[in-house]
Amino acid sequence: MEHTFDYLILGAGMAGSAATKGIRSRDPKGTIALLGAEPHPPYDRPPLSKDLWSGKKSPEQIWRNIEGLRATLFPGRHATAIDTRAKTVRDDHGDHYRYGKLLIATGGTPRRIAGLENERVIYYRTLDDYHALHDALHPDMRVAVIGGGFIGSEIAAALAMNGAKVALLIDGEFIGGRVYPRALAEFVTKYFREKGVEIHTGARVKGGSASDEGVTLQLESGDSVEAEWVVAGLGITPNVQLAQAAGIEVDNGIVVDEQLLAAPDIWVAGDAANYPDATLGERRRVEHEDAALTMGEHAGKNMAGADAPYTHLPYFYSDLFDLGYEAVGELDARMQTIEDWKEPFREGVVYYLKDGRVRGVLLWNVWDKKDAARELIAQRGPFEEKDLRGKLL
Numbered sequence: 372m373e374h375t376f377d378y379l380i381l382g383a384g385m386a387g388s389a390a391t392k393g394i395r396s397r398d399p400k401g402t403i404a405l406l407g408a409e410p411h412p413p414y415d416r417p418p419l420s421k422d423l424w425s426g427k428k429s430p431e432q433i434w435r436n437i438e439g440l441r442a443t444l445f446p447g448r449h450a451t452a453i454d455t456r457a458k459t460v461r462d463d464h465g466d467h468y469r470y471g472k473l474l475i476a477t478g479g480t481p482r483r484i485a486g487l488e489n490e491r492v493i494y495y496r497t498l499d500d501y502h503a504l505h506d507a508l509h510p511d512m513r514v515a516v517i518g519g520g521f522i523g524s525e526i527a528a529a530l531a532m533n534g535a536k537v538a539l540l541i542d543g544e545f546i547g548g549r550v551y552p553r554a555l556a557e558f559v560t561k562y563f564r565e566k567g568v569e570i571h572t573g574a575r576v577k578g579g580s581a582s583d584e585g586v587t588l589q590l591e592s593g594d595s596v597e598a599e600w601v602v603a604g605l606g607i608t609p610n611v612q613l614a615q616a617a618g619i620e621v622d623n624g625i626v627v628d629e630q631l632l633a634a635p636d637i638w639v640a641g642d643a644a645n646y647p648d649a650t651l652g653e654r655r656r657v658e659h660e661d662a663a664l665t666m667g668e669h670a671g672k673n674m675a676g677a678d679a680p681y682t683h684l685p686y687f688y689s690d691l692f693d694l695g696y697e698a699v700g701e702l703d704a705r706m707q708t709i710e711d712w713k714e715p716f717r718e719g720v721v722y723y724l725k726d727g728r729v730r731g732v733l734l735w736n737v738w739d740k741k742d743a744a745r746e747l748i749a750q751r752g753p754f755e756e757k758d759l760r761g762k763l764l
């Protein structure tokens with residue numbers, strides 16, 4: 372079957388749905404379609420590891436509202452090829468779509484452990500993953516969570532709060548060890564243990580075997596860990612294959628310019644985009660909600676003729692039991708860090724610096740300071756410890 376749309380969006384996720392809003396804010400008439408590989412309308416992903424488990428939200432409350440924007444959604448359709456000359460896209464049902472303007476918002480695919488494939492092993496990313504895990508939940512269920520980054524630590528906390536017996540397997544020494552300064556990472560790890568999460572440090576999973584009852588994970592150390600279910604949060608790889616096959620430049624994501632344009636009439640937004648960050652002065656690929664939503668909306672406006680550079684510096688956030696934070700910019704534990712605590716590890720700010728310039732700010736249980744953090748990151752400095760103490764507290 373052949374379809375024709377003024378605007379075609381590949382990926383009905385967070386960036387794709389935001390783009391629909393962006394297009395409509397400038398073009399009330401153009402036809403819009405979203406092609407989504409998942410069987411659902413667009414939804415918010417962050418609640419999958421937080422609010423759906425704490426009871427703050429129900430699954431009916433996570434849909435992204437695109438009703439009223441007069442966009443046609445093709446759910447359960449996987450785009451398989453882009454022809455940039457003919458300006459067409461093909462999907463896995465054999466349908467063809469002619470487009471005027473195209474957005475690639477295909478997100479990323481969870482990294483997997485070779486050979487560890489079973490219905491009791493969830494590489495956690497989607498609403499269906501949430502339902503599979505939630506349906507399986509029973510008191511004292513034993514779950515092994517692999518990965519001490521954002522997804523692993525959040526889902527471990529969420530499951531523990533729901534009565535599961537959680538073993539968290541991290542390859543380093545501490546939860547969040549790549550992001551938080553050492554003393555904070557140590558505190559978070561101790562905090563998880565106090566909440567009943569069993570932590571296996573230096574645990575690298577090399578494979579495993581499954582039965583009807585559960586999964587046995589084999590570690591590189593020779594140890595093994597048994598669980599009824601396994602949830603893995605090992606990061607994602609950006610979905611760039613469509614762009615690459617169409618001859619569009621790819622380098623840790625799909626390369627775009629400051630207007631989020633990758634090729635004539637083709638824009639990219641969200642986890643899949645490698646874009647030039649105006650404040651930090653370097654290329655980045657950001658895997659967070661604020662980036663997906665602001666980039667998506669911005670790309671949508673540009674598709675409808677705004678032609679403006681994307682200059683927003685995105686923030687991100689996380690909730691771990693009753694700990695929570697927001698963060699702006701680049702956070703890397705290998706940078707110089709300056710910690711400014713009002714109450715140690717409960718309320719404070721961590722500044723991340725390179726050559727005296729603030730590159731990132733972690734607002735630990737400190738709220739409404741994102742814009743102030745952005746202003747600080749935009750300043751050239753150089754900053755010393757005394758300049759930063761008390762600045763955002």
Ligand SMILES: Cc1cc2nc3c(=O)[nH]c(=O)nc-3n(C[C@H](O)[C@H](O)[C@H](O)COP(=O)(O)OP(=O)(O)OC[C@H]3O[C@@H](n4cnc5c(N)ncnc54)[C@H](O)[C@@H]3O)c2cc1C
Nearest residue numbers: 382384385386408416417450477478641642658659660663
């Ligand atoms: C469990 C979880 C918790 C998170 N929590 C936070 C948080 O607390 N804070 C935060 O800032 N960020 C969080 N994130 C990250 C945030 O959700 C992502 O950065 C955001 O969803 C990226 O948006 P996107 O549109 O680029 O990708 P997605 O939202 O993943 O959407 C991409 C969509 O494209 C579809 N697709 C892929 N290929 C094709 C194709 N060829 N054809 C058609 N469709 C295709 C995919 O199936 C998917 O539905 C979380 C992510 C997860 C998974």
